[in-house]
Structures are given as C-alpha cells and as structure tokens.
Amino acid sequence: MRSRSPATVALACGLVLSIVVAPVAAAPVATGHGGAVATISEQASQSALAILNGGGNAIDAAVAAAATLGVTDPFSCGIGGGGFMVIYLARDGRVITIDHRETAPGKAGPTLFQQAGKPLDFETAVASGAAVGVPGTVRGWHEALERYGSMRFAQVLAPAIAVADKGFKVNATFNGLIEQNVAKFRQFTPTSELYLHDGKAIPTGTLLRNPGMARAYREIASGGVKAFYEGPMARAIVDAVNRPPVAKGFNVRAGAMTSADLANYEARIRPALRSTYRGYELYGMPLPSSGGATVAHALNILEGYDLKSMPRARAEHLYIEASRLAFADRNAYLADPEYIDAPLAGLLSKDFAATRRALIPMKTAAPGAVAAGDPYAFQDDPSVPLRPPVRASIKMAPENAHTTHLTVSDKDGNVVAYTFTIESWGGSGIVVPGYGFLLNNELTDFDVTSPHPNIPEAGKRPRSSMAPTIALKDGKPAFSVGSPGGSTIITTVLQTIVNYVDFGMPMDKAVNAPRISQRNAPETSIEPGFAGSTQARALAGFGQRWESHAEEIGAANALVFNADGTVTAVSEGKRHGVGTALVQQRGH
Template structure:
C-alpha cells in the first residue's frame, strides 16, 4: 500500500506523515538484542566527549543527544545553535517506536510572501540572509526540552552543564571556525555584538583563541532551570523581542510563546532487504530517498563506480529534485501528492531514463526552479539499550544571520532564506521552488536535512550529514556504500557528486571522477561543475548484529570525532 497523508491543517496540529511502499519484503533488525557498545559520532570532539560522559553517568541516548546538541551549539556557532533548529530522528527501544521530532524554525506571524521584495516585486536577497529579519522562530531549545521531558533520564541541569561550561569558560578556535568565519566575515563585522564575541578587533581570531559567550551561558541556565518556558517566555523572550524589534526584526512575544515542536511519523520504505527510516516533510529528504531508491529498483546498477553507475545515479537525483521543487513544503500548508512514492509513478520516472544519455532538465515536466544554505551539523548516537538518535541541526548559512542578540547571546539563524522569496528565484543554495514553499506566517521552511536509520536482519546503520541542498544525495551515496557492505569509514569518506535538477549540472568534489569518466560523461551530454572543495560532514554508526560489534566514523573532511563505549 502506498499512502502519504497530507491534510491541510494549521501550524500547531501534530501532523503525522507515513510513507510505506515495498520493493521487497520488509526486513527489520532484531528487537531482542542490545548493542555490545554505545557509540557517538559528532562534528566536534568536545561534543562527542561530553555525550560519552553523559552515557557513563547513566544517561540514555536521548540525554546524550541533548548534551551533544547543546555543546555543538556553543562550539560550532557557524553550524548550529540555540538560535536555530533541527530534526531529531529517534528510536525508543523500550516502546519499539520510531519518532521524528521536528524542531524546525517557523516564520513569524508578521511574515508574508512579499516580505523580501521591494515595491517593484524584486527580491532583495540581503534581507533574508543578514540581520534580524532573516531569522525564523528557533526550535532547538524546545526540541531539547521535549527530549528531556519525554525521553531522557536526566534533568536539563545535568545534560546542559557542559554547554554552559564552554559558553562561560570558552572554547578554542580551530581551522573550521576560521574558514567559515572568512566566508561570512563582512556580515559579522557589521553586527556589533557578533563582532565583539566571534571576532578580534574585526578580524578572524587566531587558532586556539578562546571564544567566550557569557550571555549565552545565562540563557542556557534559564533553559536548564525552567525548560521550555525558560526560553520561550520570561526574560529570554523579552530580551529577544525587544532587541530584534529595535534592529528591524518582526518577532513578537506571541511568536515565541506559541512555538511547539511536532512529533511526526517518519518516512519508511524497503529496498532489497533493507528497511529505511528517514525524514518526513517539512524535510524533502525521506521522500527524495524513497524516490531515488524506488527508481533504482527498476534498473540493474553496476556495483562499482563506472560511467554507467554515475549516469544512473545522476538521473534519479535529477528526477527526485525536480519533484522536490514542485511539490514539497510544510505539510500543514501544502497538500503533498500521494503519487510521489507510488510504484506506478516511480516506474514511469524510471522509464524516462535513457542509458548513456543525459536527460536535459528542460525536457522533464517544467517547474519553476527551489532554494537552501550550507552550514549545518549532524550527530549520531546509539546506547546500550538500543535507543538511537540521528540528528541534523542548522542555522542555515555559516554564522546564520550574523546577528547576535546582546542580552541572550543567541546567534540567530537565517532560515527564512530557505523559503522561496519569490517562485523561480533561487536561494543561497541555487534551489528553486514554487508556491508550496512560499513565505507564510507560522510556516516551516522546506529543508534537505535527512537524518536516517537503515535496518536489516544483520545490521543497523545511523547516518546523516550537513551540506545544504546536497544533504540528500550525500545520504543517498553513503547508504549505497552500506548496501554494498562497505565499512562505516567508507560511508563518510566516499567522494561525492550531486544533481539537483536546476542548475542542470553534475556538481562534484575534487578527484571524484577520473579524466576518462569526465570525458565520457560530457560525451553523453552531462555538464560537470567542480565545486572546488570537499563538502559535507557525515557522522555515522554501524551496529553489526552478525559480528556483535559497533563501529562509528566521522567525516575526515572536518574535525569531527567518533567514540565507542564498552559496557
């Protein structure tokens, strides 16, 4: 049976979405076994170590998830933070239940479709990128409070303690910090509080310089003491609304007081003996993965990289991203067609793929081109009871909107740029979108964040990555490595390429293709666009049930760290 439930309901209704389509018999990892080790893989060593310490103190995976997320929020201000949001895919071992916790930002009530346009209906890009007007109502604090209240064993005062410590005492600047600060330096220099905290005399700090955030530490203490209301009401909320209003923002106290996380049913599907559990809308990730694997079901794919394999993968990517552009958005505002994951529709898409020939995007059913930003973070956790978490968090572009609230220390997101400021006008990630992802009060912007579990009788995989519009294809390629029985280190280090329908090019990392492959792909009609750098930061865990062994790996492209803990 194929069904996608998409009622048009408003913001705070708990919307459950479930996709079930079967390419083979459903296969799920054994429920009776528990892992021989716990494991954490995150984007920063301090966060991984703090999470392991929580597990040693008797916390479960959900407690560790709070700690890891909060420490990342402090030591990765360029990627995540309490001024942003994210998605938490969790498995509750006691209840044998998978839940998707949506802590995505929402548009303020004063937002409207022409918020970022001038009187001539022209998009003013800077308004959705820099400063308070670019920020959606953040969801990370609400999500962590929700995890603590409903799933954790420990109080927030314990699980937030390391984050508070690093905010008060400081964390050392590393090479990733310097690189991403350079990307957003001008915007950071123009915001007084951001300049004072995250730069030194208006310049990028030297390696090992300590970044201290005392105002943020006080905000975290209020959250630790009062939970959800300690952030969304009272002193923190009052500071945020006053300061943002003074600087051109449109938040209200009601926007903050009304924010709630939403628990959703994940996207679930089966492919060749593996059961996938992934992100539902407002993420495009789960549906896009379901479509890409659904199309592959109708083709014989070479096991090892070849021009034939590259072409097939690029074509299924192209078609999934075309549908992303037209159909996907916040399910409380957008009716998402059930056909997108139906066998007949995926067969139809598969039939349109011609071997050894590129299908120009212009030849597919036309759609106005969607948008998305590049910095985000991810972590994966498995505990000794079999609880697990795959979480992807973001403030959108590096250092978000570059606006730091002086009284709360919150560096705010610029996730409003993930909406379509105007149909057909690309966002910061070159994605295009239709009215399905237009700016609207209370709406959650479409995302590519794709936290994922993959189950089989022999294994359990936990994976995800940051990377803007390329997140889905990175998870897709990492999953294919797992399906080919490659070790977890291969998933995170695999050379990457990406097609997102528009622009009609295959983007790729350096050294992904050989000279011969490049020439042959170009002869087949593909345009190749080197990204000029590596991208992504995958964090992954593999529980091999057959060998009774847990392994974890962090992407070698950055400074992430993975640790296992023996019981």
C-alpha cells in the same frame, strides 16, 4: 573494544572515560560494545559519551552533544535555530520524529523578501531580522527529554556550560568560517565583539570563551523551556529581531516577531517517513523536511537497476539521473504539510518511480533541468481535489549548505539521528545581546515568488532538505546516517546509502568517498579534485557535466550496528576539519 588510538580524557563534568579518536589521515572510526556517538566536534562527542557513561540514554546524549555543538560549531547550529530528530525506541521497536523546525512569525506573508514587487538581494535578505524564524531547538530538546529521555536540562547542559565557560581553542576551520562572514558579522555589535578583533576574524589558537551562551544554558537548566520562550531571554530575542543590534553606519531590514510568536511555538511529534530499499526499512523525516521523501523517491527509482552488477561509471550515471528526477518532483510539490496537500503517497509509490525511471537514458545524461512528473496519478485516491497541472521544472530557491548532524546510540539499543541548523554560516549574523548565540536566517528557505507551495505564510515552516535517517533490517537497527549541506544533504545521504548498500563499501569508505550532487540543474556539483579524475572522465563519457566551482559537500556522520552485537561509529576524515567517532567501553 578495538581502536585505532585510545586516549583517556577527564571531562569538565567530572567523568573519566576512554575514547577512540582516529588519526587525521584516516576517517574517524570506533567499534565497541555499548553506546556510540559520531559528531563533527570532539568536545560534542565527549559530552555525549559522558552522559552515556553517567547513565543517560541516547536521547539525553544527543541533546548534550547538540548543546556543545552550539558552542564549538556556532556558525552552523544552536539554540537560535531548529532541526529534525529521528529516534528509534528499542523497547517499543518503533521510530518517531521530532520536528522543531523554525516557523514564520505571525506577521509574515508572501512578500516577506520583496521590495517594490521584486525579490531582495539574497545576502541582504539573510543579514536581517526579517530572515529570523521563531527558533524551535529548545522546544525540541524539551520534548525529546520529557518524552523519551532519562535526564533533565540541568544534567545534559552541564558539559556545554563547562565548554562555554572554560573556552576552547579556535582551529583553522572555525577561523575560516569567521573569515567568510566578516562582512556580515561587522554589521552587528554583539557579533563583532564575540568573533572579531579590530574588525578581523579572531585568529587560530585563540582561547574562545562564551559567557553569554553559558548564561543562556544556565537559565534553561534552571528554568526549563519557559526560560527560553517566555522569560528575559525571549524578550532579548524579540528585541534583537525587531531592532537588530547594528553597529554604527549600518542599516538592516528589521523583523516583526512578537512575544506571542515565541510563547506559542510548538514542536511536532510526527510519524517517521518509511520506505524500503533492497531489504532495508528506511526511516526519515516527513514534511516539512523534503529530505526523507526525496531520498526515498530516488532510491525507489534506483531499485529497478542491478547496480552491483554494472560498471561503476554506469551505476553512478544512473545515481545522478535518478537524483535529477527526484529533485524535479521535490521542487514542484513539497512544503509544510499543514499548509499544502502534497501528493506524498503518489510521490513515494514504486509505480510512480517506475515511470520516472523509464525516462533515464542508460548511456546519456539529460541535457539540463527536467520537468516534474505527475504523482497525483498514483495517489491512493485518484480523485484528489485541486489537482494542479504537471509543473514544468522549477528553479530551487537558494539554500545554504551550513548545518550539522550527529548520531548517537546507547547500550539499550536506542538510536538518535539528529540534524539541526541556523541555516547560513553564521545564520542571520545577529548574536542575541547578553546571551551569546546566533539567530537563524531560516525564512530565506522559503521561495520568494508565488505561486509556489513553499511561499512564506504566517506560522509556516520553510521546506527543508535535512535527512536524518535510521535503517532497520529484520526489524533491528542496521545503520544511521545524516549530513549537513543544504539541498546537498539529500544527495549526500542518498550517495552514502548507495555506496554502502549497492557498492558494498564499508561505512567509513562510503562516507568519505568523493561526493557528486545533482539537484535538477544543467551541471552537477562536485568537490575539489574531482574534475579530471578517472571517475570524472568515465562519467563524462555519459555526457555528465560539472559545475566549474567545486566545493566541499556535506559533513556526514554514521553508525553501523554489526552482526556480532558491536556498533561502529564513523565520522568525516577530511570535511569540515575532521569529525570524531567514540564508543563506550564494556562495563558502562
């Protein structure tokens, strides 16, 4: 195994293994034989590798990593939320997906976030029981383990239980996230007790234990999926949603979730969304995630250009404009496929992409938001009933940038790309009393004004942007990639693929390059330090304009499967702290 800085770590579950952690100054990169993992958390990556070394497969390891992230990165993910898992099954040579996105309770309707006919203030909507969707994560983990794993909850949850019991040191990133959410967390008594001290964020360096979350995991480990959806924990969830545990002097909007909503929750096993790009087969999430379709649509537009031969600024200009057009179509047409007939075949048509490509000026940026195209004309069956008129540009509903992504492979060649979330940093802000996990605010991903395909409806899954992606070449895994970031997930995955495939960057450089995110807005989102750079000035020559407020975009993780049979794990070198990339040693 080639490494930057090897270290031997004894894990709580008793396994001793060698890991590779890159120094903070560089992107974490590890290359070797056997299984590999990349996450944003050292403890989560160690949990995954411990499971792999203990004989588990990539699916087992992914659940172990995800459970640990629920402890160490609780403001972006956990069992109070949901997500999307893309799995490559080496023995069958096929890709499947597990949709365990949260659903709206049975009493939800189009006026969920309206008061007196007007939309609620967004922050008011977020910090409420009304924002909480029926959590899908535990059901998703159960389906993954039962169908494709080799271990059960008791084994894969053991590392996370150990971290929750023994605690971990709060770092500057964790402290900073609490600081951002003090106003929200103060509203709820169990949240304040866990994450605040004298009304302020617990300081960096604090050893944080979470016995409530350890209890939740133990109940699931012993009682299985029913312990979450039908037992005392389920009652605690319903109570927290319908009677939020507010601190004295606060009042928040209550939800209307029932025990039946929880007990009847189902994950969906869906065929992966397949597209092609320059010799690669790309597999991503289908609806209700818009991520796979929008990435594919933008790449279809870009495929008509020889980006490699162009000056870099022109190629990036075209990337920005292709993304603008893809988002116009995404915003207008995509939502939960069990509630709408989205024109997906037309949207993914190479011919439709050609019509959109023809609208891009080679030398100038669009002056602002653009109108959606007409994918219905490119459906397999042109006589689609209820064909709506071509929509004008539709403004996106607010979509928070706070999620997490991990990716794992094993020695047998199975691969998992997994993105899951509780939506905003800290979700709804409600910690379930006695159980230590935050509930999501996923229902704010619905659009609050109708008519729109993504309005709230009973049992509906809000449209997502999550885009876990596995790429094959010549029928074998080539790379996987994914990221958090709300709607910027799509552009992060898209830009990383363009960096890697078109610009020929090594994956660590592709992941760590400055991010540019255009989502059909007058101005393009950028990261701190980009404005005024040589790259920015070159793009300004094409008329590209930047948002005045720059902020970190995404926190990606990736795997690359090399021609010599090795695998390279890659994580972030600067965003959301620093990620972790680990590989197995020979012999495991």
